[in-house]
Amino acid sequence: MILNEASIAEIKEKMVRYPHRKSAVLPAITVAYQQVGHLNDELYREISGIIDVPAGEIAEAATFYTLFPKKPVGKYLIQVCHNISCALLGADSLIGYLEEKLGIKKGETTSDNLFTLISVECLGSCSSAPMMQINDRYYENLTREKVDAILEDLRKQA
Template structure:
């Protein structure tokens, strides 16, 4: 078992909250992600067992959400929006800059295990484009200088 007792207990506690068990999938995926830092097929199977649902339904729901990495990632999971508003304000250039600065390609993790960079669709903050999300925090109106400062601050935190 990958999911620990506490996570299993929390997933089971979602069942009475919703009219259909399928509605528990997203909370369950979130709880599993909080525990493990990523999701995978084994976790989908465990969630489907707990919720008495088909594994394919759990996996297909997870596949829709880029906020759930499907493999281990760095301590800081950097999701950079490359959708239209961000693209118009230089997201592609920022993404290239970020990858070059960290010495990784998209989807890769830095050797020190700190950073993983991916691109995502709209983060829902188009008025503050370009935007990236690092773990649970948004960083908005990005410039190269801001990216430099953010990375420096995160490196100090280790």
């Protein structure tokens, strides 16, 4: 069992808020992600056993959201938007700069386990492109200088 008692209790508590069990899938996935830091098949089965929704349906919902990594990631998951507005305003260059600064390629994690870098579809903040999300926070209107400051700040917090 991967989920601890607190997570199981939280999922059960969230479940009762919804008239349909399937509505509890995303809240349950979120609880599992917050405990473990990523999702996997075993967690889908455990969640299935709690909310009585087939594990396959839970996996389908989870794979739709890049916010939920499907393998272990660094302390900071950097998701750079590469969709149209961000692409027009330099997302590729930004990703290249992050790869250079972090010494990794897209999809990789730094050797100190601090940063994982991925690129994702539109994050709904097109008017402030180029942008990225790191864990739960948006960083917008990015420049190389801003990226430097953000990474430095996160390293200090780590």
